Amino acid sequence: MNEAQGAGILRICDVHKSYGANRVLSGVSLDVPKGQVVAILGRSGCGKSTLLRCVNHLEEPTSGRIYLDQVLIGGREDKGLVRRMNQNDIARQRRQIGMVFQSFNLFPHMTALQNIIAAPVAVLGHPPEQASDEARALLDRVGLQGKASAYPGRLSGGQQQRVAIARALAMKPEVMLFDEPTSSLDPEMTQEVLQVITSLAAEGMTMLVVTHEMRFARHVAHRVVLMHGGKIAEDAGPTEFFDAALGDAARAFRGIGAGS
Amino acid sequence: MNWSWSSFWDFLLSPYLLRGAWTTVWLTVAAMSIGLLVGSAAALMKMAANPLLRWVASFYIWLWRATPLLVQLVILYTGLPQIGIRLNVVECALIGFGLNEAAYLAELIRAGIRSIDRGQVEAAKALGMNFAKTMRIVVLPQAARVIVPPLGNQFNGMLKISSLASVVTMQELLRSAQQLAQLEFRVLEAYVAAAVYYIALTTLWGEIQRRIEAALDRPFRVS
Numbered sequence: 001m002n003e004a005q006g007a008g009i010l011r012i013c014d015v016h017k018s019y020g021a022n023r024v025l026s027g028v029s030l031d032v033p034k035g036q037v038v039a040i041l042g043r044s045g046c047g048k049s050t051l052l053r054c055v056n057h058l059e060e061p062t063s064g065r066i067y068l069d070q071v072l073i074g075g076r077e078d079k080g081l082v083r084r085m086n087q088n089d090i091a092r093q094r095r096q097i098g099m100v101f102q103s104f105n106l107f108p109h110m111t112a113l114q115n116i117i118a119a120p121v122a123v124l125g126h127p128p129e130q131a132s133d134e135a136r137a138l139l140d141r142v143g144l145q146g147k148a149s150a151y152p153g154r155l156s157g158g159q160q161q162r163v164a165i166a167r168a169l170a171m172k173p174e175v176m177l178f179d180e181p182t183s184s185l186d187p188e189m190t191q192e193v194l195q196v197i198t199s200l201a202a203e204g205m206t207m208l209v210v211t212h213e214m215r216f217a218r219h220v221a222h223r224v225v226l227m228h229g230g231k232i233a234e235d236a237g238p239t240e241f242f243d244a245a246l247g248d249a250a251r252a253f254r255g256i257g258a259g260s
Numbered sequence: 261m262n263w264s265w266s267s268f269w270d271f272l273l274s275p276y277l278l279r280g281a282w283t284t285v286w287l288t289v290a291a292m293s294i295g296l297l298v299g300s301a302a303a304l305m306k307m308a309a310n311p312l313l314r315w316v317a318s319f320y321i322w323l324w325r326a327t328p329l330l331v332q333l334v335i336l337y338t339g340l341p342q343i344g345i346r347l348n349v350v351e352c353a354l355i356g357f358g359l360n361e362a363a364y365l366a367e368l369i370r371a372g373i374r375s376i377d378r379g380q381v382e383a384a385k386a387l388g389m390n391f392a393k394t395m396r397i398v399v400l401p402q403a404a405r406v407i408v409p410p411l412g413n414q415f416n417g418m419l420k421i422s423s424l425a426s427v428v429t430m431q432e433l434l435r436s437a438q439q440l441a442q443l444e445f446r447v448l449e450a451y452v453a454a455a456v457y458y459i460a461l462t463t464l465w466g467e468i469q470r471r472i473e474a475a476l477d478r479p480f481r482v483s
Contacts, residue, residue: 058382088390095388105383109401109479119387122397151479164383171387 158189280436294358
């Protein structure tokens, strides 16, 4: 499954991240071809969320480079050195990278529809009419037709997360990042949200999904990456990862993970 | 008892006092607007990464809150001409009240911005919004809900403290009442009439504030 080397739409090259003396990522490299769904597993504190946040530069890597479509994220290459980009240029790059958060982070003062059109209108300059039509189509797609004028406070957690996915999709991103999208949801709502993510996978969206959902990793992901101590401990197709005898870390992790 | 109802009603209904009340209203609105603009800038500067910006904002807030408004007004109006800076009455009042208010509002606005969850800013950034758009579209509208109740207090206070402008001869409500009082030597009636105007204005503002708060709360109402 992970045959592409150096040709990925998203390339993470030797990324390190430290907070003072605390090393969170120590040399992570990952090459993700277009359309691939990567499930990132690992215990809390292994650096998986930090890795995701480095991809859209919510965190600045201490060293290492990340490329989307051959373009360096968060910096400019100048004679082999990386120069820091200004905030407006980083903001422009983030348009191509959608992100979904564990805590949804919908804007509570806006309706579902307003949440979805806010960035297309304000950032891409789309006319509100057109953005609203697209937003309604997205709400249909995530199974929330009729919720356009609902405020987030009136929606269930699963509904909020689906609006958040629609909001990210409205920017027509090249890559979607999911940071534990179902970790604050009960099992029923988890299924609603995973269904939406699964349908995105079927449509060929490139995705990095940090998750604890073993069934999702096994049946939907094309590739399973296990992180341990700020490094990639295993990187395999789901079948090999879950069935074959792999490294100690994966064995140990499968032992404590869901038995699926 | 020496109280003349007819003088009281004359004062209350006189166009002269009404004009003074109108001056009080627009002075309050203008000073609060200046205070909000300058105060927002000072709040953002005080939260900036750049230490020079933070220092400038802190110094400004410290200086304006360390001196009485009345002292600031007389420095502007009667002090500055000595070094060749002549401001007219309206300029003095707007600068004095506006900049003084800004120093207080800066701290209110800063507290409001800080009350917004970090996840909101991250979501806005992840959608490609730059700092200005993140503030305008996501942070400030939510901070407004936190800021409006204390801001309303400030507005109420400004309606009344604007009477200090009478010291720099601004023709607002109190000064109009003073002149009416001198005209007919009906001091109590004139000042009570002015007090009635202040009561009406602050009460009216209380109702306006209630409606603004309700509008800002609407998205957050559970049922």
